[in-house]
Amino acid sequence: MHPLLEALDVAGSIVTIDAIACQPSIVERVVAAGANYVIALKKNAKTLFEQAHDHLLARRDHLPQHRSRNLGHGRGEERTVTICQDLNWLEATADWQALHTLVLVETERHTSTGTTHSQRFYISSLTDPDPAVYARLIRGHWAIENNLHWQLDLTFREDQCRLRKGNAALNANILRKTALYLLGQDPTKISYKRKRKRAAYDNQYLHKLLQNI
Structure with missing residues (x-):
């Protein structure tokens, strides 16, 4: 990941990356390159994940939220994006350069087989107070991912x-x-x-x- 970031001119961009890149050294390189970041946060960043998880879930009813609904392909989906920019109580954020916003994405999917729930967490250097901004960035990232996986299977039969x-x-x-x-x-x-x-x-x-x- 480090050599890739060095090879790309990302100045002025918003870099969105999966949890594999959720490392202080990569965050530092993104910021040094003049870019902002939105990065998936999972248990590989154990301390930050635990603190962010507890902090967001305890306060989500009083934080800015954006809700959206989608219907199609035999299923309904409701997404709630919650952001928190008051990070003063989180000690783990000190190791992550320019970390200004925590994001929680909660998804509820309704299909013919039942209802499923999921939660995903993100960290970001952005300071925008509108949760809809983060919702668009995260959905845009996964649209690229999903299209890539679809094309790999269609063209190269990767799933087989x-x-x-x-x-x-x-x-x-x-x-x-x-x-x-x-x-x-x-x-x-x-x-x-x-x-x-x-x-x-x-x-x-x-x-x-x-x-x-």
């Missing part, structure tokens, strides 16, 4: 992959994402599957794609 031994599955995933990126650099108005097939039998086209590495 049976690689399990050692690092084989991770290595194959990295190669698929690299290939997907290269296919996406070609502006030709055809599907990714057709581009992949063309690259398999047209060496000139394959060479053109590889020049984008």
